[in-house]
Structure formats: C-alpha cells, structure tokens
Amino acid sequence: MPDLAVQIEPHTETRTCWKVGLAWFACFRALVRFLLDPHAGSSVEPSAPNRLRGQALSKVQVLYKNDELPGVDIFVCTADPTIEPPIMVINTVLSVMAYDYPPEKLGVYLSDDAGSDLTFYALLEASEFAKHWIPFCKKFDVEPRSPAAFFRSMSLPSFRDADHAGMFVTIKKLYKDMENRIENATRLGQVPEEEKLKHKGFSQWDSYLSRRDHDTILQILIDGADANAKDISGCTLPTLVYLAREKRPQHHHNFKAGAMNALIRVSSKISNGQITLNVDCDMYSNNSKSIREALCFLMDQENGREIAFVQFPQVFENVTKNDLYGSDLRYMEVEFSGMDGCGGPPYTGSGCFHRRDILGGSEFGRENNEIKRRESSIHDLEEKVKPLASCTYEENTQWGKEMGLKYGCPVEDIITGISIQTRGWKSVFFNPARHAFLGVAPTTLPQTLVQHKRWSEGDFQVFLSRYSPAWYAHNKISLGLQLCYCCYCLWAPNCLPTLYYSFVPSLYLLRGIPLFPQISSPWFIPFAYVVVAKYTYSLAEFLWCGGTTLGWWNEQRIWLYKRASSYLYAFIDTILLSLGFAETAFVITAKVADNDVSERYEKEIMEFGTSSPMFTVLSVLALVNLYCFVGVVMKEVVMGEGVVKVLHTMLVQILLCGVLVLVNLTLYRGLFLRKDKGKMPSSVAVKSVAFALFACTSFAFLY
Ligand SMILES: O=c1ccn([C@@H]2O[C@H](COP(=O)(O)OP(=O)(O)O[C@H]3O[C@H](CO)[C@@H](O)[C@H](O)[C@H]3O)[C@@H](O)[C@H]2O)c(=O)[nH]1
Numbered sequence: 267m268p269d270l271a272v273q274i275e276p277h278t279e280t281r282t283c284w285k286v287g288l289a290w291f292a293c294f295r296a297l298v299r300f301l302l303d304p305h306a307g308s309s310v311e312p313s314a315p316n317r318l319r320g321q322a323l324s325k326v327q328v329l330y331k332n333d334e335l336p337g338v339d340i341f342v343c344t345a346d347p348t349i350e351p352p353i354m355v356i357n358t359v360l361s362v363m364a365y366d367y368p369p370e371k372l373g374v375y376l377s378d379d380a381g382s383d384l385t386f387y388a389l390l391e392a393s394e395f396a397k398h399w400i401p402f403c404k405k406f407d408v409e410p411r412s413p414a415a416f417f418r419s420m421s422l423p424s425f426r427d428a429d430h431a432g433m434f435v436t437i438k439k440l441y442k443d444m445e446n447r448i449e450n451a452t453r454l455g456q457v458p459e460e461e462k463l464k465h466k467g468f469s470q471w472d473s474y475l476s477r478r479d480h481d482t483i484l485q486i487l488i489d490g491a492d493a494n495a496k497d498i499s500g501c502t503l504p505t506l507v508y509l510a511r512e513k514r515p516q517h518h519h520n521f522k523a524g525a526m527n528a529l530i531r532v533s534s535k536i537s538n539g540q541i542t543l544n545v546d547c548d549m550y551s552n553n554s555k556s557i558r559e560a561l562c563f564l565m566d567q568e569n570g571r572e573i574a575f576v577q578f579p580q581v582f583e584n585v586t587k588n589d590l591y592g593s594d595l596r597y598m599e600v601e602f603s604g605m606d607g608c609g610g611p612p613y614t615g616s617g618c619f620h621r622r623d624i625l626g627g628s629e630f631g632r633e634n635n636e637i638k639r640r641e642s643s644i645h646d647l648e649e650k651v652k653p654l655a656s657c658t659y660e661e662n663t664q665w666g667k668e669m670g671l672k673y674g675c676p677v678e679d680i681i682t683g684i685s686i687q688t689r690g691w692k693s694v695f696f697n698p699a700r701h702a703f704l705g706v707a708p709t710t711l712p713q714t715l716v717q718h719k720r721w722s723e724g725d726f727q728v729f730l731s732r733y734s735p736a737w738y739a740h741n742k743i744s745l746g747l748q749l750c751y752c753c754y755c756l757w758a759p760n761c762l763p764t765l766y767y768s769f770v771p772s773l774y775l776l777r778g779i780p781l782f783p784q785i786s787s788p789w790f791i792p793f794a795y796v797v798v799a800k801y802t803y804s805l806a807e808f809l810w811c812g813g814t815t816l817g818w819w820n821e822q823r824i825w826l827y828k829r830a831s832s833y834l835y836a837f838i839d840t841i842l843l844s845l846g847f848a849e850t851a852f853v854i855t856a857k858v859a860d861n862d863v864s865e866r867y868e869k870e871i872m873e874f875g876t877s878s879p880m881f882t883v884l885s886v887l888a889l890v891n892l893y894c895f896v897g898v899v900m901k902e903v904v905m906g907e908g909v910v911k912v913l914h915t916m917l918v919q920i921l922l923c924g925v926l927v928l929v930n931l932t933l934y935r936g937l938f939l940r941k942d943k944g945k946m947p948s949s950v951a952v953k954s955v956a957f958a959l960f961a962c963t964s965f966a967f968l969y
Pocket residue numbers: 343344345346350377379520521522525545546547548580614615616676677678679717720721724852853854855856
C-alpha cells in the first residue's frame with residue numbers, strides 16, 4: 267500500500283510541449299465523447315483521467331483490507347441555526363457517519379460558526395440516535411443514509427421480511443421523536459433546561475456572549491477510540507466532535523476558510539485521518555460508497571500519487587422540472603469533465619476529498635498516522651486541543667496563506683484549489699451515476715443573485731490575485747486549464763458587454779439608427795452565424811444534459827439577470843475592495859423558506875419579494891426594452907415607413923430588443939400584474955418606471 271502519510275510531490279518539472287498537446291487532446295476528446303454520449307460525464311467510466319476509473323474501483327476493494335484503509339476525517343460546516351436548521355445539519359452528519367467504511371477509521375467534525383447550543387443539542391441527540399441508525403443502515407443496506415431523505419424516499423415502504431418491517435417502524439419512531447424534540451427546541455429558540463442538565467457540554471455556554479464573542483467550544487461526543495463507544499449491535503462508532511472555534515469582535519474569522527482551518531488542526535490531534543472530506547451542512551451523503559470511490563483515485567497505485575483532491579459535482583435535490591433559477595449547474599457536468607482532461611477540475615467546496623498533507627501543510631500532515639492519545643482522558647484531550655481553535659493561534663503563522671485554505675477571498679475553495687494545482691498536483695472530477703451528495707439550491711431570485719455575486723466576485727478576485735490563472739498559473743498548469751479558469755474568473759467583467767448589448771442597441775432602435783449590418787450585407791452572415799450556432803449548441807447541450815426546453819429558456823433569463831446584476835455588483839465591489847473601500851463578505855445562502863415561498867417555488871413562479879437594488883437594475887433594463895420595442899412599433903411600423911424597411915435595416919436590433927422583452931415577461935408580470943407576496947415591491951416598480959422613462963425620453967429627444 268502506498269504510504270500516504272509521506273508528503274508526495276508529483277512531477278513539477280515544466281510541462282513539455284507534448285504534455286500540453288496531450289492535455290488539449292484529452293479536452294477535445296472529452297468534448298467529442300460528450301457529443302457522442304450525452305451521459306459521458308455521469309457514467310462510471312467517463313471521459314478524462316479515466317484509465318483510473320472502473321479498474322481502480324476493484325483495486326481498493328480487492329487489494330486493501332479494511333485495516334489497511336486510511337483514516338478519513340469529514341468536516342461539516344454550519345454557520346446559522348435559523349437558515350441552516352439543526353435538524354438538517356444533523357441529517358447530513360448522520361449520513362456521513364453511516365458511510366460504508368470502517369467506523370474506527372472515520373471522524374466526523376461539525377464546525378458551528380454560530381456557536382449555537384441548539385445545534386449542539388441536535389448533535390447530542392444525533393450521537394444517541396446514531397447508535398441505532400448506523401447498524402440499521404448496515405444491516406439493510408439503506409440508501410440514502412440521511413434519515414430524513416430515507417424516510418421521504420420510503421413513503422411506500424417495501425420490506426424484505428418481518429424483521430425488516432419491525433426495525434423500520436422502530437427506527438422511524440425513534441427518528442420522529444428526536445426530530446420533534448429538536449424542532450421544538452428550535453422553535454422555542456432554546457434548549458430545555460432538563461436536557462441541559464443531562465450533558466456537561468452545555469456548561470461551555472456559560473461564558474458565551476454572542477456568536478461573535480465566545481470561547482472555543484469543543485466537545486468530543488463520541489470517541490471512536492473508546493472501547494465503550496459502541497452502537498446497539500456492539501460495533502465501534504465513528505468519532506464525533508462538535509467545534510465552535512473562538513470568536514472575538516476584534517478578530518476577523520475568515521468565514522468558511524477560517525472554520526475549515528480550525529477543523530484541520532483540531533482533527534489532526536484527535537483522529538488525524540489522512541484523507542479529509544468537506545461537506546456543507548445541507549449536502550448530505552446520498553451514496554454510502556463514496557469514500558471508497560474517492561479512494562480509488564487517491565490510492566491508485568499507478569497515478570494516485572499525483573492526485574491532490576477528488577471533487578464530486580454539487581447536485582441539488584430541490585431543483586424543479588424547469589429549473590427557474592438555473593440552479594442545476596449543468597455546465598459543471600460538461601465543463602468539469604473537460605477540465606478533468608486538462609489536469610483536473612477546480613476545488614468547489616462541498617463534496618471534495620483531499621489529502622490532509624496538502625491542506626494542512628507539512629507541519630500538521632506529517633506528524634503522526636496513528637492516534638496516539640490514550641495516555642490522556644477525553645477531557646484533557648479537549649483542553650489540549652482547544653487552543654488550536656483560538657483566535658490568536660494563527661497570528662504570525664502561514665495559516666490562511668501557505669497553509670490550509672486561503673483567506674481574503676469569498677471563494678476560498680477556488681483559490682485554494684488553483685494554488686494546489688499550480689504546485690503540480692492533479693485533481694479528479696468524479697460524477698458517478700448515483701449522486702454522491704445532494705444539497706439545497708436557493709429558492710428565490712434575490713438569494714440566487716446574491717450567491718452568484720459572491721461566486722463571481724470571488725472568482726474575479728482570484729483572477730486579480732497572486733494565484734491568477736492568467737499570469738501566475740502560466741506554465742504551471744496546462745493552457746487548457748488556464749483558459750477554463752479564466753472563463754469563470756472573468757464572469758464579473760462580463761457584466762459590461764451584457765449591459766451594453768441590452769441597453770444601447772434598443773435605445774438606438776428607438777432613434778431609428780441601425781448598429782448592425784443590414785440583411786442584404788455580407789457582414790450580416792457572421793452575426794447570424796454566431797447567434798444561430800451559439801443558441802443551437804446551447805439548447806442541444808442543455809437537452810443532452812437532461813434539461814427541458816422551458817428550462818433552457820429559463821436559463822437564458824437567469825443568465826441575463828446574473829450578468830446584469832450579480833456580476834455588475836461583484837465587479838464594482840471587487841474594484842472598491844482593491845482600492846480599500848470595501849470588505850470581503852460572505853452572505854450565507856438560506857436553506858429553508860416560508861411555506862408560501864416554497865409553494866411558489868414548486869409552481870415555478872419567480873420570487874422577487876425584497877426591494878434589492880439589484881432588482882432596480884433588472885427592472886430598468888426590462889422596461890427600457892419594452893418602451894423601445896413598443897416605441898419602434900408605434901413610430902416606424904404604424905405611423906412611419908412600414909415593416910419591410912425597418913426589418914431590412916434593423917433586423918438584428920429588433921430581434922435583440924424583442925427577445926429581451928420576451929425573456930422579461932415574467933418580470934413585467936412581477937412588476938404590474940401579480941398580487942402575491944412574491945411580486946416585485948411597489949417601490950422598485952415606481953423607481954424603475956421613472957428611471958426607464960427618463961432614460962428613453964432623454965435619449966430619444968435630447969441626445
Ligand atoms: O462564516 C461562515 C460562512 C459560511 N460557512 C459555511 O459554508 C458553507 C457554504 O455556505 P453557503 O451559504 O451554503 O454557500 P454556497 O454558495 O451554497 O456554497 C458554495 O460556495 C462556497 C464558496 O463561496 C463553498 O465554500 C461551498 O462549499 C459551496 O457549496 C455552509 O455550510 C456554511 O455553513 C461557515 O462555516 N462559516
């Protein structure tokens with residue numbers, strides 16, 4: 267078995283030409299394969315570094331016995347008990363505790379950036395429930411292993427035998443009782459006093475002032491190395507740890523990156539698994555075999571030593587049929603498979619397996635493989651480990667710079683991933699037929715736009731950072747991969763051409779000034795070609811990936827909205843940030859919604875609701891195009907020179923303006939026709955009507 271604890275540096279010599287060629291070829295091949303087989307990306311033997319796939323799977327199962335498998339530490343992050351409800355968090359925790367993997371090799375760590383005793387209470391309940399749940403899962407081969415998801419999927423249960431049926435009823439009752447207790451506490455906003463008396467861990471909240479001001483709270487709820495930590499069938503339980511790192515108002519906590527770095531250090535002293543897995547608290551494990559699958563790459567005897575991380579795609583469970591907000595990230599399936607062929611996909615946070623050595627830096631990686639801690643009691647161990655999660659621990663160290671996840675960027679994952687790849691490591695994108703993780707996508711337009719603002723802002727910062735894929739990465743990663751990264755990293759400045767094309771041609775149309783070649787001109791052909799080819803390809807790709815035509819249309823709308831608002835704000839904020847006028851922020855995406863919001867989401871009715879300034883931009887854009895379109899129809903067609911002449915000279919502009927009007931029908935409805943709570947607020951309507959009128963009249967008459 268390869269000794270994974272030793273820092274393995276793969277070939278870092280500069281890439282020779284043929285390697286670049288090969289990478290390009292691989293990328294091209296991935297594309298061709300994809301064209302030939304729409305599900306190339308989702309089968310077990312797909313495109314790229316893929317000699318590994320399939321054959322490797324059997325290797326781990328055959329070659330490595332359980333006691334030879336590496337330790338795996340799983341990091342679950344949560345940050346707010348209101349928008350990330352404790353019951354959801356522990357379902358994710360339970361799903362990863364129940365992996366089909368030797369439990370003595372598993373450590374599960376929950377980082378709670380809210381330092382909430384409600385989340386702690388829920389985890390405490392989960393640690394008891396796990397004693398029943400894990401043996402149940404293993405005995406009956408349960409999938410998925412998130413209890414909530416499993417019971418949802420078993421609405422019409424079928425059983426093997428009476429024993430199975432009986433156990434099912436018992437375990438369901440246990441779960442429902444636990445769920446009630448947790449949800450009651452969450453509703454009340456506090457843990458019942460009698461529950462608090464039952465566990466000494468709650469005393470750690472005595473000195474708690476607020477979520478931004480408290481000591482480190484660390485509790486080893488299950489110690490896997492303790493002979494008494496057994497489930498009801500007598501098997502060992504995985505280690506389970508609750509951590510709320512120290513927070514002080516005067517210390518920046520660096521969001522998820524800070525949480526992950528604290529987890530890396532704390533876990534290194536408790537279970538010190540050689541492999542780490544990070545999941546967001548909403549991304550439960552949907553496949554109990556995923557660890558073994560990821561290890562097929564990392565432990566592959568031929569190529570495994572080059573691989574730093576294995577990224578699974580982010581798939582969302584709550585996406586509706588026509589995916590109103592384009593949440594499905596379909597591009598991941600195609601584009602990440604292509605990047606896989608160019609050296610590996612980016613690290614995109616949740617659903618990524620890493621070698622600990624690479625994340626933790628050598629100091630923390632090399633230290634020890636074996637858990638050597640039996641000399642001290644659990645309490646002593648906790649006290650010894652706590653300082654690693656303190657605010658001051660990282661002062662004057664390389665943490666957040668050369669060690670761990672990088673700070674200062676709202677997409678800590680992308681920047682950390684590219685820095686790993688520029689050191690010569692490869693990564694793997696693995697998209698098995700059964701999804702490894704399922705999460706929750708935003709259910710309203712404002713949330714979608716805010717999430718994309720964070721992503722595009724972060725990506726643009728990566729572009730401008732010292733790890734820029736354009737400059738720094740040159741000659742360190744393949745050219746193909748460099749270009750792929752740039753596509754994402756330049757999302758934010760993409761707002762400029764988008765805004766230009768959605769305002770200027772329409773305003774000129776109103777004035778009767780053509781901006782594009784006439785139909786009869788040979789220069790019309792390239793424009794027509796680009797438009798037809800691009801949209802035909804994009805529709806075909808969308809349908810191949812399992813989308814619907816209406817879904818594709820919805821994606822065009824959200825494409826426009828993201829570029830005209832999220833990316834614009836991200837672009838401005840990045841510039842302000844680099845001039846020192848702004849601070850990095852991380853707005854956490856809500857994972858729950860009110861009943862009527864959820865109902866509209868199910869019915870695919872667009873949810874506006876708040877008076878976000880982003881909406882003013884979008885409404886002005888929609889209204890300007892409506893005025894221009896109506897204006898040109900009235901002026902030229904009804905009263906003026908007639909349809910044929912106008913179409914001949916200004917077809918492209920009319921089409922562009924017309925499509926913008928069509929794509930915005932949903933928004934006009936939200937502005938003027940809807941009465942429900944999810945409509946566009948009247949203040950936005952008034953403001954945008956005034957702005958749009960002003961823009962059109964001043965352009966039409968004054969300019
Ligand atoms: O101060 C913070 C803020 C966030 N989180 C956690 O970070 C995760 C991701 O946050 P979320 O609001 O769900 O953001 P998303 O945009 O859905 O997350 C995607 O994008 C992030 C980078 O922006 C990655 O870190 C995530 O893994 C990836 O799923 C969640 O589990 C949060 O609890 C923290 O632990 N501390």
